[in-house]
Amino acid sequence: xxxxxxxxxPTAEKSLxxxxxxxxxxxxxxxxxxxDVLFRSSNKIDKSLLEDIETRLLMxxxxxxxxxxxxxxxxxxxxxxxxxDMDQLMASLRKHMLEQLLPLQQSMELSSTAPKPFVILxxxxxxxxxxxxxxxxxxxxxxxxxxxxxxxxxTFRAAAxxxxxVWGAKTNVPVIAQQSGSDAAAxxxxxxxxxxxxxxxxxxxxxxxxxxxxxxxxxxxxxxxxTISKFDPDLAVEVLLVIDAGTGQNALTQAxxxxxxxxxxxxxxxxxxxxxKGGIVFALANSLDIPIRFIGIGEQLDDLRPFNAEAFIDxxxxxxx
Amino acid sequence: MFDNLSERLSHVIKELRGQARLTEDNISAAMxxxxxxxxxxxxxxxxxxDFIEQVKQQSLGQQVKTSMTPGQVVIKYxxxxxxxxxxxxxxxxNLNTQPPAVILxxxxxxxxxxxxxxxxxxWxxxxxxxxxxxxxxxxxxxxxxxxxxLCEENQLEFFASDNTQTPVDxxxxxxxxxxxxxxxxxxxxxxxxxxxxxxxxxxxxxxxAALDPSDTLFVVDSMLGQDAVNSASVFNAALPLTGVVxxxxxxxxxxxxxxxVRHVTGKxxxxxxxxxxxxxxxxxxxxxxxxxxxxxxDMLSLIEELEQKTDIDKARTLxxxxxxxxxxxLVDFQDQLRQMRNMGGLGSIMDKLPGMQQLPAAAVNxxxxxxxxxxxxxxxxxxIKERKYPAVINGSCKKRIAAGSGTQIQDVNRLLKKFxxxxxxxxxxxxxSGMANMLRGLGGNLPTGFRP
Numbered sequence: 001x002x003x004x005x006x007x008x009x010p011t012a013e014k015s016l017x018x019x020x021x022x023x024x025x026x027x028x029x030x031x032x033x034x035x036d037v038l039f040r041s042s043n044k045i046d047k048s049l050l051e052d053i054e055t056r057l058l059m060x061x062x063x064x065x066x067x068x069x070x071x072x073x074x075x076x077x078x079x080x081x082x083x084x085d086m087d088q089l090m091a092s093l094r095k096h097m098l099e100q101l102l103p104l105q106q107s108m109e110l111s112s113t114a115p116k117p118f119v120i121l122x123x124x125x126x127x128x129x130x131x132x133x134x135x136x137x138x139x140x141x142x143x144x145x146x147x148x149x150x151x152x153x154x155t156f157r158a159a160a161x162x163x164x165x166v167w168g169a170k171t172n173v174p175v176i177a178q179q180s181g182s183d184a185a186a187x188x189x190x191x192x193x194x195x196x197x198x199x200x201x202x203x204x205x206x207x208x209x210x211x212x213x214x215x216x217x218x219x220x221x222x223x224x225x226x227t228i229s230k231f232d233p234d235l236a237v238e239v240l241l242v243i244d245a246g247t248g249q250n251a252l253t254q255a256x257x258x259x260x261x262x263x264x265x266x267x268x269x270x271x272x273x274x275x276x277k278g279g280i281v282f283a284l285a286n287s288l289d290i291p292i293r294f295i296g297i298g299e300q301l302d303d304l305r306p307f308n309a310e311a312f313i314d315x316x317x318x319x320x321x
Numbered sequence: 322m323f324d325n326l327s328e329r330l331s332h333v334i335k336e337l338r339g340q341a342r343l344t345e346d347n348i349s350a351a352m353x354x355x356x357x358x359x360x361x362x363x364x365x366x367x368x369x370x371d372f373i374e375q376v377k378q379q380s381l382g383q384q385v386k387t388s389m390t391p392g393q394v395v396i397k398y399x400x401x402x403x404x405x406x407x408x409x410x411x412x413x414x415n416l417n418t419q420p421p422a423v424i425l426x427x428x429x430x431x432x433x434x435x436x437x438x439x440x441x442x443x444w445x446x447x448x449x450x451x452x453x454x455x456x457x458x459x460x461x462x463x464x465x466x467x468x469x470x471l472c473e474e475n476q477l478e479f480f481a482s483d484n485t486q487t488p489v490d491x492x493x494x495x496x497x498x499x500x501x502x503x504x505x506x507x508x509x510x511x512x513x514x515x516x517x518x519x520x521x522x523x524x525x526x527x528x529x530a531a532l533d534p535s536d537t538l539f540v541v542d543s544m545l546g547q548d549a550v551n552s553a554s555v556f557n558a559a560l561p562l563t564g565v566v567x568x569x570x571x572x573x574x575x576x577x578x579x580x581x582v583r584h585v586t587g588k589x590x591x592x593x594x595x596x597x598x599x600x601x602x603x604x605x606x607x608x609x610x611x612x613x614x615x616x617x618x619d620m621l622s623l624i625e626e627l628e629q630k631t632d633i634d635k636a637r638t639l640x641x642x643x644x645x646x647x648x649x650x651l652v653d654f655q656d657q658l659r660q661m662r663n664m665g666g667l668g669s670i671m672d673k674l675p676g677m678q679q680l681p682a683a684a685v686n687x688x689x690x691x692x693x694x695x696x697x698x699x700x701x702x703x704x705i706k707e708r709k710y711p712a713v714i715n716g717s718c719k720k721r722i723a724a725g726s727g728t729q730i731q732d733v734n735r736l737l738k739k740f741x742x743x744x745x746x747x748x749x750x751x752x753x754s755g756m757a758n759m760l761r762g763l764g765g766n767l768p769t770g771f772r773p
Binding site: 061274 | 362432466574
């Protein structure tokens with residue numbers, strides 16, 4: 001019903017893959033490039049080849065734990081003589097990676113039973129790309145025919161309200177805002193009231209960037225979350241954590257802390273159009289059970305895509321060549 | 322910051338402490354742990370390998386002096402190598418050119434450039450420089466507005482621009498304006514850009530050519546992962562960087578990016594951003610950070626912060642008052658609480674004390690600033706008279722104060738009791754004029770005692 005569940009047409013699928021590949025281009029030439037050359041030189045899969053893979057996984061930010069998991073399972077397969085050539089090795093790698101990521105592939109859906117509006121509360125550390133992601137989300141839902149309202153909940157950073165207002169003007173969507181320094185929870189409450197009065201489908205609420213170890217800021221976030229439930233306990237709320245794909249192992253701590261405090265329901269991984277490989281999703285998959293909803297693969301309005309584990313791994317491994 | 326790396330390393334080194342001498346075996350076990358810790362701390366793999374190799378060679382090649390335990394020897398080499406990796410000493414900006422000295426900021430999206438521009442502007446203003454800032458970020462919505470607001474809040478000169486102009490035009494006009502207004506320093510903010518975006522990288526090269534800056538600073542997020550080396554090396558190749566600013570150091574990222582960026586660019590880390598407030602930018606001191614990584618604490622930063630943030634005038638009048646025997650009132654107590662909070666609260670202070678990494682997390686978590694805020698609220702709910710002469714507080718006053726501050730009568734009683742104890746102590750101090758002596762004693766002892 002949300003358009004997200006619908007299978008994309010084959011051409012869309014193709015172009016999505018192309019875009020991802022383009023976005024992850026450096027990854028393609030980076031992650032396993034030259035591995036086959038290494039293989040051909042010895043013509044067998046041995047310890048040194050696995051070590052090479054380990055190095056590459058570590059350098060893609062998979063983290064020590066996830067990397068060790070993958071290498072251990074490859075080692076197991078090697079002992080059982082299941083890996084005889086590059087194709088088998090790659091297939092096995094792909095299988096293990098997919099096993100880890102597939103559970104995280106759950107699209108965000110508007111509940112049909114919950115009262116309107118559907119609330120998307122966007123949280124994250126400073127500079128993760130929250131406001132830009134909100135712009136892209138707005139564009140996405142407008143295209144699907146929903147009515148959207150934005151709440152300028154970042155009342156702290158200079159000109160943050162202006163920034164979201166520009167996005168509102170660009171997408172022609174009302175922005176509920178108060179002046180800088182006002183109470184973020186109150187702004188979001190206002191937006192909810194206004195949305196209900198206008199019969200809006202979705203409220204997307206911005207929040208100020210905050211480091212997860214600053215307890216007073218995290219308490220403020222808790223208050224915001226409480227306020228939303230107070231407005232209407234039956235509201236369907238998506239608490240979306242925005243993570244910069246360039247972030248290292250700290251992303252795990254971020255997700256944990258935000259989750260402990262306000263209960264995350266989804267993650268958006270941004271800035272995948274650089275050379276960052278976003279391997280951190282494997283670490284996230286290993287220790288938390290929070291779906292990855294979207295990935296950001298560029299600066300254009302439609303460069304926010306639903307997370308597709310298979311496409312992600314294919315782009316990472318570059319299965320087409 | 323770097324908390325977890327400290328934990329990890331101090332754990333490894335604790336194990337080493339029991340050993341009689343360094344052998345190839347126990348050293349490599351320790352090094353494996355160090356390697357894992359560094360990787361988990363997001364230090365880039367090539368940098369880690371280099372680091373381990375250096376430390377291993379040095380600690381094996383050297384004779385263990387009899388005055389030191391093997392553990393101390395390893396700590397020393399890890400420590401030295403960390404310092405070497407992050408740059409040996411604190412280098413500063415190249416402001417000795419014909420004014421205006423131009424500082425160009427560059428970095429990825431969301432690194433913290435605009436905030437850093439304002440912080441740097443304020444820092445330079447404190448050094449008695451006249452500073453102008455300008456924003457060439459015509460892409461991100463309200464980016465120029467953001468810098469403008471920050472400058473207005475901090476009385477910094479701001480060169481107005483809008484997003485119909487080209488970045489180079491803005492830069493040239495800002496430089497012209499800074500010249501005619503005889504500014505000492507012009508700081509240019511730029512749009513965040515990906516290092517793989519060739520057009521944008523070309524743009525910043527043109528900006529650099531047009532401005533001929535005396536400093537080109539690369540702003541980098543301390544939370545970055547392995548990819549930090551890629552972006553840093555591309556930026557370093559495209560621009561003649563003169564230094565690095567490390568941001569968001571107040572987070573709990575292990576900060577490996579700092580080591581990596583320093584290693585691939587070879588450029589010194591000049592400053593680090595330690596919070597969202599405008600004054601939270603401090604010069605980077607590699608030896609302090611290295612000590613912190615090894616769990617030795619960061620006493621020097623703490624002392625500096627104490628000096629900067631405590632209100633010296635207030636402290637002096639308080640000292641005078643107590644000396645005169647005028648007594649310590651609740652108003653003074655409230656001032657003390659406020660100053661404590663200005664320092665970022667107990668947590669921030671504890672973070673910098675040596676040995677804290679070895680404390681169990683549960684113990685550290687027990688320290689919270691809530692009690693202090695409660696105390697402040699109680700005092701806030703008193704009348705001026707009550708604050709000056711707490712003796713007048715009777716039962717019904719207490720009831721009112723408790724209701725006003727949202728606390729219980731017991732809390733009010735507790736505060737009054739605590740206050741009485743403090744008052745007694747202050748009286749004792751004033752008798753012997755002991756406070757001055759005590760403070761002098763502390764000041765003399767701290768730095769040497771805490772140096773690693």
